[in-house]
Amino acid sequence: MTTGETETPPRRRDAAKTRQLLLDSAIQRFTRDGYAATTVRDIADDAGVNVALISRYFKSKEGLFEACLTSSVDEMRRTAGDDTPLNRTPEAIARQIAGPCSRGVPYHLVLLLRSSGDEAADRIRLGLLHSYSERLAAAAGAAPGDQDMLLRAQVVLAAAAGIALLRTKAGMEPLASATEADFVPPLRDLVEALLKPR
Amino acid sequence: MTTGETETPPRRRDAAKTRQLLLDSAIQRFTRDGYAATTVRDIADDAGVNVALISRYFKSKEGLFEACLTSSVDEMRRTAGDDTPLNRTPEAIARQIAGPCSRGVPYHLVLLLRSSGDEAADRIRLGLLHSYSERLAAAAGAAPGDQDMLLRAQVVLAAAAGIALLRTKAGMEPLASATEADFVPPLRDLVEALLKPR
DNA sequence: TTTTGAAGTCAACATCTGTTTACCAGCGTT
DNA sequence: AACGCTGGTAAACAGATGTTGACTTCAAAA
Numbered sequence: 001m002t003t004g005e006t007e008t009p010p011r012r013r014d015a016a017k018t019r020q021l022l023l024d025s026a027i028q029r030f031t032r033d034g035y036a037a038t039t040v041r042d043i044a045d046d047a048g049v050n051v052a053l054i055s056r057y058f059k060s061k062e063g064l065f066e067a068c069l070t071s072s073v074d075e076m077r078r079t080a081g082d083d084t085p086l087n088r089t090p091e092a093i094a095r096q097i098a099g100p101c102s103r104g105v106p107y108h109l110v111l112l113l114r115s116s117g118d119e120a121a122d123r124i125r126l127g128l129l130h131s132y133s134e135r136l137a138a139a140a141g142a143a144p145g146d147q148d149m150l151l152r153a154q155v156v157l158a159a160a161a162g163i164a165l166l167r168t169k170a171g172m173e174p175l176a177s178a179t180e181a182d183f184v185p186p187l188r189d190l191v192e193a194l195l196k197p198r
Numbered sequence: 199m200t201t202g203e204t205e206t207p208p209r210r211r212d213a214a215k216t217r218q219l220l221l222d223s224a225i226q227r228f229t230r231d232g233y234a235a236t237t238v239r240d241i242a243d244d245a246g247v248n249v250a251l252i253s254r255y256f257k258s259k260e261g262l263f264e265a266c267l268t269s270s271v272d273e274m275r276r277t278a279g280d281d282t283p284l285n286r287t288p289e290a291i292a293r294q295i296a297g298p299c300s301r302g303v304p305y306h307l308v309l310l311l312r313s314s315g316d317e318a319a320d321r322i323r324l325g326l327l328h329s330y331s332e333r334l335a336a337a338a339g340a341a342p343g344d345q346d347m348l349l350r351a352q353v354v355l356a357a358a359a360g361i362a363l364l365r366t367k368a369g370m371e372p373l374a375s376a377t378e379a380d381f382v383p384p385l386r387d388l389v390e391a392l393l394k395p396r
Numbered sequence: 397t398t399t400t401g402a403a404g405t406c407a408a409c410a411t412c413t414g415t416t417t418a419c420c421a422g423c424g425t426t
Numbered sequence: 427a428a429c430g431c432t433g434g435t436a437a438a439c440a441g442a443t444g445t446t447g448a449c450t451t452c453a454a455a456a
Contacts, residue, residue: 013403013451018403018404036234037234037315039444040443040445041443050405051405052405052446052447053405054445055446122369129370130370133370151376152384154364155373155381158363161363161364162357162359162361165359165360165363166355166359169313170320170324171320172352174349175352175356183353189392190353193387193388194387211422211423213433238413239414250435251433251434251435252414253416254433258415397456399456400454400455401453402453402454403452404451405448405449407447408448410445411442411443412441412444413440414442415440416438418437419437420433420435420436422433422434423432424429424431424432426427
């Protein structure tokens with residue numbers, strides 16, 4: 001055989017699809033390795049396209065990172081979104097936090113933790129974190145403007161982010177290989193304790 | 199005046215002190231910006247010495263990072279150390295987590311979260327995280343080998359790390375500028391809920 | 397079929413980054 | 427005072443990295 005691999009047909013030209021391919025690869029890399037440790041060549045290779053296309057479609061590496069954040073934020077709003085607050089029992093919240101760290105809320109939270117030093121990216125990040133924590137506070141039955149409960153909601157959010165990070169990165173047992181079912185009971189306790197009506 | 203700044207006398211020659219200067223600057227940078235986003239020139243400039251000294255005293259950037267972790271771990275063991283478990287009430291634990299994020303446990307935890315991709319560094323990190331979580335579980339009255347309680351202790355640790363990270367990085371209000379006193383009540387609730395004897 | 401514009405590639409660029417090598421300067425010893 | 431050792435500096439190197447501009451190739455419109 002002439003080519004080393006199982007010959008993929010030369011990939012029909014499609015700007016939108018290529019853009020999405022780059023976006024997906026970038027999200028994976030940025031989430032796993034962080035902004036600074038990821039090179040545009042890594043991303044392009046993962047996507048199987050040429051490096052120059054990153055500059056073309058996203059203007060720059062920072063532009064690509066912003067696009068990743070925006071995409072992640074959108075998907076987060078869609079999936080973990082604006083369903084009725086009544087549904088958001090501690091159990092349901094805990095289950096979201098405990099979800100698989102390869103996708104879902106924990107996955108997005110880890111990306112949200114990544115920083116590029118770019119100001120626009122920081123605003124996007126802050127926007128989601130803040131709105132999410134407000135929804136969390138509301139779900140706990142807090143009146144709008146209840147700063148104490150808002151702080152507690154943000155503590156929950158921060159805790160979820162930290163847990164997601166350590167689950168994937170540190171390899172600390174038994175946390176690293178605990179199943180979703182293992183996580184729900186402690187996390188339910190955590191959410192209940194922090195978000196209980198006062 | 200001939201020099202632009204308030205003339206410091208040309209810094210007496212002292213290898214140990216210079217080494218420590220580099221270590222301090224490196225810890226600050228690595229903690230704030232992460233491993234990949236920090237350059238050895240940044241560190242050297244902060245310390246006011248020549249870049250080449252990093253290679254001399256720490257062999258390489260990775261060597262310096264390992265030294266930072268080791269130093270941080272040592273100090274953590276010393277300060278938040280092996281005092282009698284009886285003293286470690288939920289209140290005391292919460293107070294440690296709520297401490298100033300510019301030093302103390304939260305500060306060290308953020309550095310511990312940083313990754314260089316280096317295997318030796320990962321071992322150091324993992325070592326502390328694991329031993330710390332075991333002490334936490336023991337303080338909660340868990341029998342040795344109680345995997346369930348160990349998992350809960352690691353959740354506490356991860357939560358503390360996430361909170362420390364978001365406190366310093368994201369600028370999310372009211373969390374970012376909450377005082378130590380603001381943090382203690384919610385964190386006491388968190389610790390009690392997760393580490394209560396079962 | 398020819399034309400045309402967009403999709404994709406290639407190679408070069410300027411800069412940055414970690415590291416090394418050769419050199420200089422202070423301080424104690426003899 | 428001369429020596430030597432060690433702390434410190436400067437400059438250069440090789441490789442990596444983000445970005446750009448010219449070029450090629452494909453597919454649809456004319």
